[in-house]
Amino acid sequence: MCGIVGYLGPRDGVPVVMDGLQKLEYRGYDSAGIATFVDGELAICRSVGKLRELQKKLLQADLAGSPAIGHTRWATHGRPTEPNAHPHVYHGVVVVHNGIVENYISLRGELEAAGHHFSSETDTEIISHLIAREIEGGRDFPAAVRAALSRVRGAFALGILYEQEPQTMIAARKGSPLVAAYGEQQGEYYLASDIPALLAYSREVIFLDDDEMAVCRPDGMVVMNIADGRECRKEIHRVTWDPIMAEKGGYKHFMLKEIFEQPQAVSNTLLGRVAENRRQVELHEVGFSHDDWRRVNRVVILACGTSWHAGLVGKFWLESLARIPTEVDIASEFRYRDPLIDEQTLLIAISQSGETADTLAGLQEGKGKGAKILSICNVMGSSIARQSDGVLYTHAGPEIGVASTKAFTTQLVCLLLLALDMAAARQTMTEEEIASQVAGLLHLPLLLEKVLELAPRLEKIARRYHRASDYLYLARGLNYPIALEGALKLKEISYIHAEGYPAGEMKHGPIALIDEHLPVVVLVPHDRHYEKVLNNLQEVVARDGRVIAFTAAGDRKVAEFSAEVVGIEEAGELLNPLVYTVPLQLLAYYTAVFKGTDVDQPRNLAKSVTVE
Numbered sequence: 206m207c208g209i210v211g212y213l214g215p216r217d218g219v220p221v222v223m224d225g226l227q228k229l230e231y232r233g234y235d236s237a238g239i240a241t242f243v244d245g246e247l248a249i250c251r252s253v254g255k256l257r258e259l260q261k262k263l264l265q266a267d268l269a270g271s272p273a274i275g276h277t278r279w280a281t282h283g284r285p286t287e288p289n290a291h292p293h294v295y296h297g298v299v300v301v302h303n304g305i306v307e308n309y310i311s312l313r314g315e316l317e318a319a320g321h322h323f324s325s326e327t328d329t330e331i332i333s334h335l336i337a338r339e340i341e342g343g344r345d346f347p348a349a350v351r352a353a354l355s356r357v358r359g360a361f362a363l364g365i366l367y368e369q370e371p372q373t374m375i376a377a378r379k380g381s382p383l384v385a386a387y388g389e390q391q392g393e394y395y396l397a398s399d400i401p402a403l404l405a406y407s408r409e410v411i412f413l414d415d416d417e418m419a420v421c422r423p424d425g426m427v428v429m430n431i432a433d434g435r436e437c438r439k440e441i442h443r444v445t446w447d448p449i450m451a452e453k454g455g456y457k458h459f460m461l462k463e464i465f466e467q468p469q470a471v472s473n474t475l476l477g478r479v480a481e482n483r484r485q486v487e488l489h490e491v492g493f494s495h496d497d498w499r500r501v502n503r504v505v506i507l508a509c510g511t512s513w514h515a516g517l518v519g520k521f522w523l524e525s526l527a528r529i530p531t532e533v534d535i536a537s538e539f540r541y542r543d544p545l546i547d548e549q550t551l552l553i554a555i556s557q558s559g560e561t562a563d564t565l566a567g568l569q570e571g572k573g574k575g576a577k578i579l580s581i582c583n584v585m586g587s588s589i590a591r592q593s594d595g596v597l598y599t600h601a602g603p604e605i606g607v608a609s610t611k612a613f614t615t616q617l618v619c620l621l622l623l624a625l626d627m628a629a630a631r632q633t634m635t636e637e638e639i640a641s642q643v644a645g646l647l648h649l650p651l652l653l654e655k656v657l658e659l660a661p662r663l664e665k666i667a668r669r670y671h672r673a674s675d676y677l678y679l680a681r682g683l684n685y686p687i688a689l690e691g692a693l694k695l696k697e698i699s700y701i702h703a704e705g706y707p708a709g710e711m712k713h714g715p716i717a718l719i720d721e722h723l724p725v726v727v728l729v730p731h732d733r734h735y736e737k738v739l740n741n742l743q744e745v746v747a748r749d750g751r752v753i754a755f756t757a758a759g760d761r762k763v764a765e766f767s768a769e770v771v772g773i774e775e776a777g778e779l780l781n782p783l784v785y786t787v788p789l790q791l792l793a794y795y796t797a798v799f800k801g802t803d804v805d806q807p808r809n810l811a812k813s814v815t816v817e
């Protein structure tokens with residue numbers, strides 16, 4: 206959470222940083238700020254609210270300079286007010302921060318006792334005080350940063366400037382993501398929380414590791430270990446994402462664009478992972494062999510939110526296809542319950558951002574107990590990807606809308622590829638069975654195109670029901686997690702209370718909620734649960750609930766009982782979760798549009814949850 210961007214180089218850094226912040230606004234958007242040096246003098250501009258508020262202020266402030274660092278905030282310590290907005294400055298030391306200083310109360314007490322006065326309620330301001338104190342004690346700027354950070358417990362990604370050394374920009378990282386990058390011109394450097402902020406300027410990035418800092422000066426960038434100052438050799442990575450991918454491309458919202466990108470995203474996920482004969486899966490890239498798959502006796506999937514829903518579908522596939530006992534854990538729960546893990550456990554961490562603090566901590570917990578780690582991530586070089594024994598990248602391209610869409614469907618594709626590869630290794634499916642699922646996967650982009658044609662129908666339904674205060678989503682089996690996901694999408698962007706439930710469980714409680722005001726979304730695919738779900742649907746109708754049914758195109762029975770029916774061209778039992786996901790995303794999207802909420806940046810949320 207929180208986005209930071211920095212620039213050092215020959216051009217004016219203010220528009221560069223503002224442009225980068227705009228790409229990172231999904232990481233937090235309750236206040237923002239920027240700092241630079243104008244003719245050697247420090248100039249800071251901060252504002253409460255979205256980045257556009259800061260932009261308005263900047264128009265009047267006429268700020269231009271280099272280096273420049275900026276921040277978009279998701280409040281942890283201290284309300285979203287201007288004094289709490291970053292950058293924070295003390296005695297010429299300017300800091301932007303993503304993370305949490307866990308020992309800030311004791312550090313603040315120590316500094317106050319030594320006569321320091323604070324101008325904000327944030328934990329971040331401590332860092333500028335600590336560095337300034339070290340400089341005043343005689344250390345040079347980088348040494349002061351190192352000494353100060355040795356006192357800080359918790360997580361940080363930092364951009365730091367110092368008024369007396371206006372040609373230096375320092376970046377430091379521990380537990381929160383940070384990339385440093387080389388610009389096109391000599392002596393040009395960038396830093397950012399995430400790659401999309403840099404796409405327009407640089408393709409050559411360095412992923413800072415924990416406990417590392419980068420000191421950028423016109424004559425070069427040096428990466429060193431924070432504890433001992435020793436220089437670290439870093440690999441330069443070439444980023445393949447296109448800057449256009451991080452633009453709205455004519456769509457009203459990123460979310461809508463990302464929903465419509467799903468056929469292409471799924472094709473990209475499949476690319477290079479299906480054998481030439483189109484009958485087998487090839488996952489050599491993940492670094493696990495078929496022997497490894499045979500040795501696994503248990504899978505534990507860890508994730509949060511939407512990624513957790515993908516994990517629930519993954520469990521079904523891994524158990525039914527590869528016959529491996531699989532548990533799915535919410536990462537924040539897993540890490541505190543002393544889970545049973547051993548060397549034959551494969552731990553799968555699923556995370557779009559690859560930075561979710563709970564998932565990362567769960568991964569570390571599992572690793573400590575000897576599990577092998579495979580991650581399914583979208584963001585290249587992210588912390589979770591780098592701490593895993595193998596990575597299956599989703600290749601969905603940058604996902605900017607806070608509500609996850611294409612990341613989810615591509616996670617599902619990765620999980621199915623994995624289940625098929627494991628099934629092949631463990632001989633739990635015949636070659637023919639695998640070939641038939643591979644064929645289904647290859648046909649999927651076409652079916653996703655078809656399901657997207659339903660958008661106008663979903664817009665109409667959304668218009669009709671957007672004033673409802675609650676929604677219930679029901680499904681069974683493989684599609685039960687899709688009901689959970691549909692409900693999550695609706696609540697996070699439209700702020701309508703929504704619950705997903707296994708349809709068979711409805712009679713054990715939620716049935717009490719049903720009345721003529723409650724829209725009930727029921728997924729009735731043509732699979733082994735069809736009759737049972739149809740019975741559940743009738744139970745809803747008998748209590749005057751308003752059923753919005755999603756079923757196979759042409760189904761008459763479901764239509765007979767439902768207020769609304771959406772006919773889906775199905776993909777077969779195993780692949781149906783993918784085609785049933787998309788219309789639920791569209792329903793949530795249009796509902797939010799009719800309600801007039803901020804679709805891409807819903808209140809209180811952030812895209813990348815890097816705090817516990």
Ligand code: F6R
Binds near residue numbers: 555557560
């Ligand atoms: C919902 C959503 C969140 C994320 C969750 C995990 O639309 O986006 O629930 O899925 O915060 O994020 P990642 O996948 O980045 O670990």
